[in-house]
Amino acid sequence: xxxxxxxxxxxxxxxxRVANDRILRLVKxxxxxxxxxxxxxxxxxDHATGTALLLPDAQRALFSAGDQIANSxxxxxxxxxxxxxxxxxxxxxxxxxEVLYEPGERIRHVYFPSDGQVSLLMVVADGKTLxxxxxxxxxxxxxxxxxxxxxxxxxxxxxxxxxxLRMKAASFREALERxxxxxxxxxxxxxxxxxxxxxxxxxxxxxxxxxxxxRCLLMTRDRVRSDQxxxxxxxxxxxxxxxxxxxxxxxxxxxxxxxxxxxxxxIRILDRKGLKAASCGCYEIIRNLAS
Numbered sequence: 001x002x003x004x005x006x007x008x009x010x011x012x013x014x015x016x017r018v019a020n021d022r023i024l025r026l027v028k029x030x031x032x033x034x035x036x037x038x039x040x041x042x043x044x045x046d047h048a049t050g051t052a053l054l055l056p057d058a059q060r061a062l063f064s065a066g067d068q069i070a071n072s073x074x075x076x077x078x079x080x081x082x083x084x085x086x087x088x089x090x091x092x093x094x095x096x097x098e099v100l101y102e103p104g105e106r107i108r109h110v111y112f113p114s115d116g117q118v119s120l121l122m123v124v125a126d127g128k129t130l131x132x133x134x135x136x137x138x139x140x141x142x143x144x145x146x147x148x149x150x151x152x153x154x155x156x157x158x159x160x161x162x163x164x165l166r167m168k169a170a171s172f173r174e175a176l177e178r179x180x181x182x183x184x185x186x187x188x189x190x191x192x193x194x195x196x197x198x199x200x201x202x203x204x205x206x207x208x209x210x211x212x213x214x215r216c217l218l219m220t221r222d223r224v225r226s227d228q229x230x231x232x233x234x235x236x237x238x239x240x241x242x243x244x245x246x247x248x249x250x251x252x253x254x255x256x257x258x259x260x261x262x263x264x265x266x267i268r269i270l271d272r273k274g275l276k277a278a279s280c281g282c283y284e285i286i287r288n289l290a291s
Contacts, residue, residue, distance in 0.1 A: 070114030071165065072138045073189060077181050085175055085182070089165040094118070096230070100141060100156040107152050109166045110142030111135075116162025117223045119239055121155040129155065130204070130241035131216075132197045136223025139189050145169055146176060146186040159235065160224055192289040199282050204241065207280040210250040212240055214279035215286075217260065217267065222287065227269040254278065 069075035074082055094116035101107060103123050111118065118141045120133035132154065135141050141156050141164075150169075167175070176182055203212060216239060220229055236247045251262045259275045261268045269275055276283065 070137055070163075071112040071140075073140055073185050074112055074165070076185050077179075081179050081181050084179070085167075088167050088171040088175065090167070092164055092166045094158045094160075094162050094164050096158055096161045097235075098158040100158065101152045102155050103153060104151055106150055106169075107142050107145050108169050110140055110145060110169065110172045111164045111166050112140050113137055113162060113164040113223075115224065116158060116164055117160040117220060119157050119159040119235075121157060121238065122153075123155050128241065129238045131239040132200055133193055134159070134219055134223070138223070139193070140186065142169075142172070143186065143190050143193060145172055146183075147190060159231070159239075160220065160229060162224075196286050196289055199285055203280060203282040207282065209240065209242060209246050210253045211278060211280040213247070213250040214254060214259070214275050215283040216240065217254075217269065218272075218275060218279055218283050219286065221269055221272070227272065229267055230265050231267055232265040 069082065074085070077085070089112070092111070094111075094113065100109075100111065100118065113136050115137065117134060117136045119131050120135065120141075121129040122132050123129050135156075140146075142152075144150070144152060176186070203215065213236065216236065217231075220231065221227060233244045233247045233251075236251075237244045240247065251260070254260045254275070255262055257274065257278065259269070259271045259278055261270060
């Protein structure tokens, strides 16, 4: 395998002439760029993260042909309803730190994450933020559209890089009107997010920072389905509504108890059962809502 920043992987008989911005940043020049532009590759390898990034046509084919649908909300739909939606669903890459929309901003797309996570943050006048929800493979970003609103009340910011299926707002509204199973799943999900926000508010008021951090790490682990992931001190501070020093102290406490290892944002859960015991009861309540 080459030591270059990106490397073509395989061929696509149908061709793939359009690559997303992340892929184009990886493949800048030379024979790899020419192979990409001529439609001879299906994906490129990001050596920085060790992940393969599929081109949109290859992703669409995978979502269409695969026996399993990564997003649980879409997977709950009857197969024929999902197939009808597929023509309007666009595969996109979610990059950590990317803001999908700000408070008061018109929602132009909804997102169905597969292996990425999006944090929903309340922003107050002085610029401080607090996480009131976390969306992963279990749900959808842009739920206000399903409830008749056009603007986002929160900042939707990618917490963990990954992939998602994106749909234009107009197409989503049309699909919602004609697809009763989609309505049922979204209304159920909207209720779950409402209860989660209320539970989070109570958690912030009554539970210590270390227990809240343990809950946050467990929720992230459930969505990425891995005991290893990347979350910076800065992002955790925004998520928990505390200063960086508070994150440092809480993480040090969890490390001292040998529940996690944490170095430069790289987190590894060493004892999931112990971390669950260190978390508050809110984790189990929110987890049951998401299942």
